[in-house]
Amino acid sequence: MFYGVELSSRLLLGTARYPSPKVLADAIQASGAEVVTVSLRREAGPERQGPGAGQSFWSIIRSLGVRVLPNTAGCHSVKEAVTTAHMAREMFDTPWIKLEVIRDDETLQPDVFGLVEAARVLSEDGFEVFPYTTEDLAVADRLVEAGCRVLMPWGAPIGSARGLNNVYGLKALRAHFPEIPLVVDAGLGVPSHAAAAMELGYDAVLLNTAVAEAGDPVAMAKAFAMAIDAGRMAFAAKPLEPRDMAAPSTPVLGKAALGD
Amino acid sequence: MRIFVNGDQREIEPATLALALAALGYGGKKVATAVNGRFVPVPARAATALNDGDKLEVVAPMQGG
Numbered sequence: 001m002f003y004g005v006e007l008s009s010r011l012l013l014g015t016a017r018y019p020s021p022k023v024l025a026d027a028i029q030a031s032g033a034e035v036v037t038v039s040l041r042r043e044a045g046p047e048r049q050g051p052g053a054g055q056s057f058w059s060i061i062r063s064l065g066v067r068v069l070p071n072t073a074g075c076h077s078v079k080e081a082v083t084t085a086h087m088a089r090e091m092f093d094t095p096w097i098k099l100e101v102i103r104d105d106e107t108l109q110p111d112v113f114g115l116v117e118a119a120r121v122l123s124e125d126g127f128e129v130f131p132y133t134t135e136d137l138a139v140a141d142r143l144v145e146a147g148c149r150v151l152m153p154w155g156a157p158i159g160s161a162r163g164l165n166n167v168y169g170l171k172a173l174r175a176h177f178p179e180i181p182l183v184v185d186a187g188l189g190v191p192s193h194a195a196a197a198m199e200l201g202y203d204a205v206l207l208n209t210a211v212a213e214a215g216d217p218v219a220m221a222k223a224f225a226m227a228i229d230a231g232r233m234a235f236a237a238k239p240l241e242p243r244d245m246a247a248p249s250t251p252v253l254g255k256a257a258l259g260d
Numbered sequence: 261m262r263i264f265v266n267g268d269q270r271e272i273e274p275a276t277l278a279l280a281l282a283a284l285g286y287g288g289k290k291v292a293t294a295v296n297g298r299f300v301p302v303p304a305r306a307a308t309a310l311n312d313g314d315k316l317e318v319v320a321p322m323q324g325g
Contacts, residue, residue, distance in 0.1 A: 039324025054320025
């Protein structure tokens with residue numbers, strides 16, 4: 001449930017880096033995702049590239065009937081992110097915005113100070129902000145104070161395929177914000193990473209590169225969807241806590257005495 | 261006059277943003293605009309005059325993560 005919108009799929013899928021528009025469309029359908037992320041980029045005039053790359057991309061997305069979550073990818077300042085969000089709201093006719101304010105180009109680590117400020121400005125202006133953040137509790141608290149009703153901590157740096165770098169931090173965030181929808185956004189590589197996030201009680205997973213750059217993006221999209229369902233089901237079924245010593249699963253009582 | 265369209269220098273007749281977009285071939289397209297870093301919504305394009313040296317950004321939906 002994001003800002004009052006109930007969804008049945010817990011997978012949010014990015015639309016970048018697919019080998020072709022057809023594979024993109026097939027992967028979205030195979031994933032069952034009801035929300036896909038999109039961006040805004042400079043559109044060349046018709047003298048440069050026919051009808052315009054953006055126009056044909058948009059017609060594919062529209063034909064799939066999915067909800068869009070526009071991002072502010074690549075923005076490095078509050079001003080840039082806020083202006084981009086306004087352009088996105090007009091373009092996509094949605095108050096949803098995946099807010100990214102990036103500080104470091106190597107790790108694409110968010111500038112959490114700019115993020116909180118931009119989240120406040122946008123929330124006051126009626127946007128429904130999905131902030132791409134770290135697992136830092138204090139930052140998360142500031143984001144909620146700023147008006148965010150969804151938090152999207154990274155699993156690992158964008159595109160790194162490392163999985164959940166800080167399970168402890170993600171667990172603490174879940175425990176601290178039981179009522180706020182939490183989405184692990186970025187850094188996942190394989191479906192087991194997504195299942196692990198769901199087993200921690202996360203509400204959803206947002207990924208892109210792990211599907212788009214897989215050898216078979218359509219099959220991988222399906223695999224992620226299944227892992228997310230499995231992880232969610234496991235969370236609901238209350239998994240065991242790990243322990244240090246063995247605990248025999250077969251009853252000891254009634255074992256035949258066969259030794260010397 | 262000279263303006264910058266998505267970073268490229270262009271010569272256009274003095275005009276409003278709405279007229280400039282049509283002249284630049286963006287008429288009827290799904291685009292969003294900003295002038296000098298400020299968002300200009302569709303309804304404001306006709307009343308937004310462009311000045312020499314203005315930086316116009318014209319963006320469209322694109323793949324994103």
